[in-house]
Amino acid sequence: MSLTGKHILSCDLFDRDMLEELFLLADLLQPVARGHRVCRVLEGAVLGSLFFEASTRTRLSFDSAFLRLGGAVSDTTGVTVTSITKGESLADTSRVVSGYFDVLVVRHPDEQAVHEIASATHVPVLNGGNGGGEHPTQALLDLYTLRSEFARMGKSLKGSRIALIGDLRHGRTVHSLLRLLSLYEGLTIVCVSPPSLPMPRELLDRAARRGHRIEETDNASVGLKDADVVYATRIQKERFTSTETAFDYSADFRVDGALVNGVCKPEVVIMHPLPRDSTAGANDLSNDLDQDVRLAIFRQTDAGIPTRMALFASVLGVAHQVGSSLRDA
Ligand code: CP
Structure with missing residues (x-):
């Protein structure tokens, strides 16, 4: 078409x-x-x-x-x-x-x-x-970046373990990205979020129907274990209603050097749609990864x-x- x-x-x-x-x-x-x-x-x-x-x-x-x-x-x-x-x-x-x-x-x-x-x-x-x-063009540039990172390493997307972490309920970039990833084959999609901020069920069910393996956890160390890709997202404080509280989830859902080096695959691709929240105590993607070649965030923005x-x-x-x-x- x-x-x-x-x-x-x-x-x-x-x-x-x-x-x-x-x-x-x-x-x-x-x-x-x-x-x-x-x-x-x-x-x-x-x-x-x-x-x-x-x-x-x-x-x-x-x-x-x-x-x-x-x-x-x-x-x-x-x-x-x-x-x-x-x-x-x-x-x-x-x-x-x-x-x-x-x-x-x-x-x-x-x-x-x-x-x-x-x-x-x-x-x-x-x-x-x-x-x-949704944020369709962010997902296009994310997938374009991911393909080029994998091509550079001689890896195939098929069979890879992709961890989406953070506010998966309000995060429009991950909603669009999961729709695109679902078009590929044989992925394990791991959704790592606070229980109150899960990926919408409809999107998970659709990915599962297309044959992907779906895992959900609120434990970052478990979710990121052996990940080929970590896609971090910001807690979207601006989308919380007045009856909800934007708890400080940062300690449990922050992606930093210790977490990545402790549990992910050595060649993991680390992504984030940006902006990352750099306000005190809230940084969803730590600056301690800024010099790490596996961090693809500015290759994403260039894409x-x-x-x-x-x-x-x-x-x-x-x-x-x-x-x-x-x-x-
Ligand atoms: N990723 C993204 O949508 O960034 P902006 O909000 O700065 O456009």
């Missing part, structure tokens, strides 16, 4: 062939992402970047990906600078801005908002994170540009022009 003109709201849209095509395109665009080559297949196109929630990586890397392909970007950051504060509905806002742009990237704290916006536009909408729902470029080129129907449009910088 072609991605041209499609909304990218959930990782459920993708199959293995689509992922392989996107990743090949991302490989081709790597030199453009680094500024070593030029490719202007989006010249004349305009991106509307609508962020109703804080972001560093997602917003700026979407912008950079679009700009590097020759397009222009118009940013709206925060609901307070839109006419939504005057009572305008999301549907009206969406219909209006779809007359201005060729594609929209939307981040919103309400899980449903991105769907409302998509149903009212004439242009494709890319989900840049919808509340505790955000070529993967988002590949997605833009695909959704806007110019993917086939990329190869012939590459020029020296």
Whole structure:
């Protein structure tokens, strides 16, 4: 199935062939992402970047990906600078801005908002994170990174043990990542979280139906034992309701050198979508791993540009022009 003109709201849209095509395109665009080559297949196109929630990586890397392909970007950051504060509905806002742009990237704290916006536009909408729902492009760049880490080591994803640790209930990046991982074969997925912050059952059941082995534990040493991949996530304090308490889970769910060196495989890949919480006592991924070559977090952030470029080129129907449009910088 072609991605041209499609909304990218959930990782459920993708199959293995689509992922392989996107990743090949991302490989081709790597030199453009680094500024070593030029490719202007989006010249004349305009991106509307609508962020109703804080972001560093997602917003700026979407912008950079679009700009590097020759397009222009118009940013709206925060609901307070839109006419939504005057009572305008999301549907009206969406219909209006779809007359201005060729594609929209939307981040919103309400899980449903991105769907409302998509149903009212004439242009494709890319989900840049919808509340505790999904973050499809983060999962694409995570999987792209993971594949390249494994390829470098000559390892196959098949049969690997992947530990997802932290706030798996509110963590939209792990919801999307598990959807993509489920498309592969023979994985052991270990979910390590406080009992009150589990991975949604529906996602676990789906992965199990596809033949993956699923383990759940609230003990980090048990969960990370012999892990090939550790994917740490932040406790999403901002998503807790007033009746819940964001307990300080950090001591039990922090990934640090002692834990990794004590129980994981020696060649483990350590990942995190970032931001990591560096407030006192809350660091979910310890800085003591910062010089460790197994830490892939900045290779993940770098992968955000070529993967988002590949997605833009695909959704806007110019993917086939990329190869012939590459020029020296
Ligand atoms: N990983 C991620 O979504 O980061 P930002 O919130 O900074 O965009």
